[in-house]
Amino acid sequence: MDCIVRVENLVKSYGEIKAVNDISFKVKRGSLFAFLGPNGAGKSTTINVMTTLLDKDSGQVFLNEQTDDAYFRNKIGVVFQGNVLDEDLTVKENLIYRGALYLKDKVAVKARYDELAKYLNLYEFENQRYKTLSGGQKRRTEIARALFSNPEILLLDEPTTGLDPETRQIVWKVIEDLKKNHGMTIFLTTHYMEEAANADHVVIINKGKIVAEGTPAQLKDEYSYDRLKIVAKDKKALIDALEKMNKPYEKIADQFIMIVSDAEEAITMINQLRENIAQFEMVKGTMDDVFIQVIGGENHV
Numbered sequence: 001m002d003c004i005v006r007v008e009n010l011v012k013s014y015g016e017i018k019a020v021n022d023i024s025f026k027v028k029r030g031s032l033f034a035f036l037g038p039n040g041a042g043k044s045t046t047i048n049v050m051t052t053l054l055d056k057d058s059g060q061v062f063l064n065e066q067t068d069d070a071y072f073r074n075k076i077g078v079v080f081q082g083n084v085l086d087e088d089l090t091v092k093e094n095l096i097y098r099g100a101l102y103l104k105d106k107v108a109v110k111a112r113y114d115e116l117a118k119y120l121n122l123y124e125f126e127n128q129r130y131k132t133l134s135g136g137q138k139r140r141t142e143i144a145r146a147l148f149s150n151p152e153i154l155l156l157d158e159p160t161t162g163l164d165p166e167t168r169q170i171v172w173k174v175i176e177d178l179k180k181n182h183g184m185t186i187f188l189t190t191h192y193m194e195e196a197a198n199a200d201h202v203v204i205i206n207k208g209k210i211v212a213e214g215t216p217a218q219l220k221d222e223y224s225y226d227r228l229k230i231v232a233k234d235k236k237a238l239i240d241a242l243e244k245m246n247k248p249y250e251k252i253a254d255q256f257i258m259i260v261s262d263a264e265e266a267i268t269m270i271n272q273l274r275e276n277i278a279q280f281e282m283v284k285g286t287m288d289d290v291f292i293q294v295i296g297g298e299n300h301v
Contacts, residue, residue, distance in 0.1 A: 004029040004153055004185050005050070010059035012045050019045040021208035022059070027153070027201075032179055032186045034199035038295055042208040043189045044081075047157055050187075051078050063153070077151035079142050081158050087131035091122055091141050094130055095148065102149040116144040120174065136167030143174060153185040154178065161191060172198075193287035202287075204294050212294045216287060223293040224285025228266045230256045231279040238276055245272070 005027035012020040020042045027033045037043050048054035050061055052069040063072050085094045092113070099109040117123050120140045125133060130141065139159060146154060156175070160168040172195070178184040188199065196202055196216065203213040212219060231254050232238035238256060242249050247269070250257045260266045266282050 006062040031200040034196040037205040077146035092126040224289035
């Protein structure tokens with residue numbers, strides 16, 4: 001595997017609390033890598049070490065097999081959870097000012113700004129003060145800031161939190177385009193499990209330790225479960241039938257919900273109960289199931 005990032009035995013403590021406790025993982029070049037975990041799991045600490053904002057206690061982070069902080073800063077773009085641009089400057093002023101930190105030539109700065117403004121459709125609000133922008137406009141501007149240096153890897157720390165569904169889709173179109181058409185590696189943290197389902201590889205961290213990792217399909221196969229939902233014509237008759245089948249169920253409103261091992265079991269049940277089914281739905285296991293199973297189990301140890 002061609003790795004752009006390799007983390008080995010990373011440890012970071014705050015006093016007696018080990019925020020990151022001996023974790024190791026690899027990020028494949030050109031992939032979408034999802035880094036998940038509840039609040040306080042160690043995600044932000046890991047990102048802050050990777051971006052050289054925080055010193056590690058031990059272990060190592062490699063970027064293209066390099067470990068020099070200056071090299072990292074030139075190759076990594078970061079969109080932080082909170083906005084970092086100047087509230088009183090316009091979008092254009094903010095980006096031109098930040099761009100001058102990366103490119104010393106004014107012509108090159110202006111050319112890169114125009115390229116990003118076109119790519120992210122910033123022209124319509126480029127002369128507005130940053131503080132007057134909508135949440136989605138701020139996110140697009142923050143992504144432009146992170147992309148100004150043309151990084152090899154883009155770290156996105158919960159980039160769609162607080163955005164409406166339409167704006168989240170716009171941000172995701174940009175992320176997908178950067179990966180597919182520009183070959184950029186995307187390192188993502190998110191609270192939205194359906195976003196993690198789009199990743200090439202997922203690592204779940206809790207209490208400073210990696211508790212699960214794999215492709216979304218691998219994780220769903222191991223930790224999630226399919227459900228069959230039935231609305232019955234005769235509820236009592238369905239309950240009697242399920243008890244005879246020794247099939248546990250949960251009842252929510254007028255739906256009876258049963259865990260099934262696969263589609264074949266669901267079809268068998270539907271055929272057995274078909275005379276009493278008003279409606280049915282087969283629901284595949286999700287990344288939400290994975291997260292709840294993995295984190296829930298860990299939190300109850």
